Amino acid sequence: xxxxxxxxxxxxxxxxxxxxxxxxxxxxxxxxxxxxxxxxxxxxxxxxxxxxxxxxxxxxxxxxxxxxxxxxxxxxxxxxxxxxxxxxxxxxxxxxxxxxxxxxxxxxxxxxxxxxxxxxxxxxxxxxxxxxxxxxxx
Numbered sequence: 561x562x563x564x565x566x567x568x569x570x571x572x573x574x575x576x577x578x579x580x581x582x583x584x585x586x587x588x589x590x591x592x593x594x595x596x597x598x599x600x601x602x603x604x605x606x607x608x609x610x611x612x613x614x615x616x617x618x619x620x621x622x623x624x625x626x627x628x629x630x631x632x633x634x635x636x637x638x639x640x641x642x643x644x645x646x647x648x649x650x651x652x653x654x655x656x657x658x659x660x661x662x663x664x665x666x667x668x669x670x671x672x673x674x675x676x677x678x679x680x681x682x683x684x685x686x687x688x689x690x691x692x693x694x695x696x697x698x
Contacts, residue, residue: 574607577694582658586637588674594640599686601634601661603670603677604693632665633696634679636686643683655686662688662696 585602594600611617636657644653655661668681690696 574605575693576607577692582635585635585676586657588676589637592638592673594638594643594680596640597642597645597683598640598680599636599643599655599683600638601663601679601681602637603634603679604660604696605677606694632698633660633662633690633693635660635693637678639683648684654683655689660690660693661686662690665698 589600592600609618636655636659638657639653663679663681663685664687668679668685670677670679672678
């Protein structure tokens with residue numbers, strides 16, 4: 561439910577896939593209009609570790625608070641009206657809203673929207689669909 565969404569949780573701690581709700585995140589972007597062949601993608605952020613798997617709490621100086629975005633994997637939030645149309649896509653769309661996808665780094669415009677890191681890529685730049693973005697590394 562969008563009413564219970566805690567924006568800062570994702571900004572501060574990355575995306576914990578066990579507690580991440582795709583539908584809630586997609587709903588947050590319902591009033592954003594994507595143009596042309598562009599695809600709006602939420603950049604995946606690894607969760608920040610504050611406690612080790614043995615239960616040891618890490619001091620603030622040991623916790624990486626400036627999240628390093630894995631800017632080559634993310635979740636499709638929206639697609640423009642002309643995305644995945646034409647001769648270039650004879651079998652239709654390669655990916656859909658809610659898919660975790662891989663795309664070339666530095667290929668498009670990166671920004672933040674309501675503290676969420678997003679990227680706009682052209683439809684043809686999406687190269688792979690993955691089940692688990694946490695398994696992707698540079």
